[in-house]
Amino acid sequence: MLVAAALCPCPPLLVPEVASGAAAELEPLRAACREAVGALAAARPDRLVVVGPADRAGQGPHPQGATGSFRGFGVDSEVRLGAAPHPPARPLPPSLSVGAWLLAHAAPVDAPVEGLGVDEALAPEQCLEAGREIAASAPRVALLVMGDGSACRTVKAPCYHDARAADFDTTLARALATADTDTLAALDPEEAASLKATGRAPWQLLTGAARASTPLHGALHYDEAPYGVGYFVASWT
Template sequence: MLVAAALCPCPPLLVPEVASGAAAELDGLRAACFDALGVLAAARPDRLVVIGPAEQAGRGPHPQGATGSFRDFGVATEVSLGAAERTPERPLPPSLAVGAWLLSRTDWADAPVEGLGVGEPLSPGRCLSVGREIAASSARVALLVMGDGSACRTVKAPGYLDERAEPFDAEVARALGAADTDALAALDEELAAELKASGRACWQVLAGAAQEGAPLGGELLYDQAPYGVGYFVAAWS
């Protein structure tokens, strides 16, 4: 059963070494992420799963001890999902590497943890099913859900300006803050893809997980669009 969830964006710029001289610009976002992770720790789960969008090579399960790096972003920083006796051969996708970096800065560094890379095109129905399977896997499950909102909030955004982006992000922020699983489940798959919202599938996996068991309450901790990309942080418990 799902007992808690933290929702964070997954830009590699969250890692100060990657952001370099611009690191201070996201200090508020990092602080909100750590606050959300504190809610996970307080819930005392017996299984923690980090979920994030992934390209084909990074999709599927990643066991404890899986490693990743930010070499593709110009720095040698390496991370791992907890500790393991041997290092799995398949590297973490960037979203899970960011999640692992966040966890490494908290008390979760040595706790049991695993990852799941989710394909952005995964259908809403399949996302909900995956979430239900995760929630049913243990008595006390917690999720760290990585994913960004639209990338079309300004003319300088990665996807340029799209007037549909702001209302899409506003509804996502509202749903995350209210732990509204029905609204998350109803997010338009095609619109999310057009707006380059990488978190859509992961949020719907969360919705499926949260539909099993007692309802959770939500709190929105961050809702801004630096660099024209919608970033949200929320905690459910």
């Protein structure tokens, strides 16, 4: 059963060494993430799963001890998902690497930690089913859900400006703040993909887990669009 979830964006810029001179600009976002992730420890989960978007190489399960790095972003820095004496060879995708970094910089969660890289194009029903399966996997499950909103909020955004982006992100923020699973389940994969909202599939996986569990209450800690990308931080408890 799902007992808690933390929802965070996954730009590698969250890691100060990657952000470099821009690190101070994102400290409010970083602090909100630490707050949301730290709250997972209070839920006393038996199992913690970090879920995030991934390309083909990073899709699927990543066991505790899996490692990732930010070398692709110019920083010779490595992170580990939980602890294990012999980490597996397959590296974490960037979204799960950011999640592992957040876990290492928040209150420790006393539970086994695993990762799941999700195909951004995964159909909604498949996302919901995957969430239901995770919720049923242990008596007390917690999720750290990584994903960004639209990347089209301004003309300087990575994907330029799209007039639909503001409404998409406003609807999303309201749903995350209230743990509104109906709205999240109804997110359109094609619209999300066209707006480069990488969190759609992970959020729908969370929806499946939440619907299979006792209702949770949402709280939104951060809702801004630095660099034209919608970043949201929320807690479901």
